[in-house]
Amino acid sequence: MQEVITIPTQSDNYIYLFIHEKEGMVIDPLEVQSVLHCIRQRHIRLSVIMNTHHHFDHIAGNQQLKKATGCEIVGPDVHISGIDRVVKDGDIIRLGQKEMHVIATPGHTQTSVCYYLPGETEECDGIVWTGDTLFVGGCGRLFGNMPHVLWESLQKLVALPNDTRLYCGHDYTVENFSFALSIEPNNKMIKERLKTVKKLQQMQEPTVSSTIGEEKETNVFLRAHTQQIKQAIGMKRASDVDVFAELRRRKDSF
Numbered sequence: 001m002q003e004v005i006t007i008p009t010q011s012d013n014y015i016y017l018f019i020h021e022k023e024g025m026v027i028d029p030l031e032v033q034s035v036l037h038c039i040r041q042r043h044i045r046l047s048v049i050m051n052t053h054h055h056f057d058h059i060a061g062n063q064q065l066k067k068a069t070g071c072e073i074v075g076p077d078v079h080i081s082g083i084d085r086v087v088k089d090g091d092i093i094r095l096g097q098k099e100m101h102v103i104a105t106p107g108h109t110q111t112s113v114c115y116y117l118p119g120e121t122e123e124c125d126g127i128v129w130t131g132d133t134l135f136v137g138g139c140g141r142l143f144g145n146m147p148h149v150l151w152e153s154l155q156k157l158v159a160l161p162n163d164t165r166l167y168c169g170h171d172y173t174v175e176n177f178s179f180a181l182s183i184e185p186n187n188k189m190i191k192e193r194l195k196t197v198k199k200l201q202q203m204q205e206p207t208v209s210s211t212i213g214e215e216k217e218t219n220v221f222l223r224a225h226t227q228q229i230k231q232a233i234g235m236k237r238a239s240d241v242d243v244f245a246e247l248r249r250r251k252d253s254f
Contacts (some may be wrong), residue, residue, distance in 0.1 A: 010145025052131025
């Protein structure tokens with residue numbers, strides 16, 4: 001038995017609790033009480049905290065959760081509070097028989113990573129926790145990195161199986177698809193996704209998860225290589241990276 005519990009917190013952050021059997025791991029805990037409530041309610045043992053990057057709104061609950069549960073803290077940066085194990089591309093984090101693969105995805109920060117759990121059967125999709133690298137309908141801002149760095153990281157994620165379920169670090173979904181429509185105002189698929197996520201927000205439901213396949217079709221940043229996007233922004237002969245950089249520049253001021 002495995003389960004992903006999505007915990008919305010603050011204005012737009014998502015915390016995730018992954019449960020396998022009676023063990024759990026939490027991804028990017030901004031705060032503590034909601035996580036403790038979940039693990040106590042389900043009578044599970046919290047074994048590990050996995051941080052995708054070092055920004056405060058993804059690590060603020062680390063120390064208190066570690067004190068309350070005795071869990072291990074892993075992440076990609078020595079500056080993460082309370083860290084026990086610094087991980088890098090290709091490393092494995094185990095939870096019982098489950099193996100989480102570390103994928104280095106620099107761009108949002110220099111040391112950002114994603115965590116990938118491959119699907120084991122046709123009935124069990126893979127899962128990827130993307131932090132602030134890839135959002136539903138969007139991607140992270142560039143903090144001190146060149147656009148090609150994040151573009152190359154995104155290519156690692158789009159190479160995952162299409163049915164891989166994506167859980168990102170924030171709910172920016174309505175804004176992301178609204179921006180996409182500013183680029184392609186007649187895109188029917190994006191219009192439908194925007195309509196769907198607005199309904200979810202009205203019902204106070206999370207706008208995650210998505211899938212890698214859905215993002216490849218409707219995430220404007222992942223489509224920077226297509227002639228449709230290049231033509232839409234007047235860069236028909238530009239490189240994929242230059243188009244991606246221009247999209248990111250426009251989104252920064254959207």
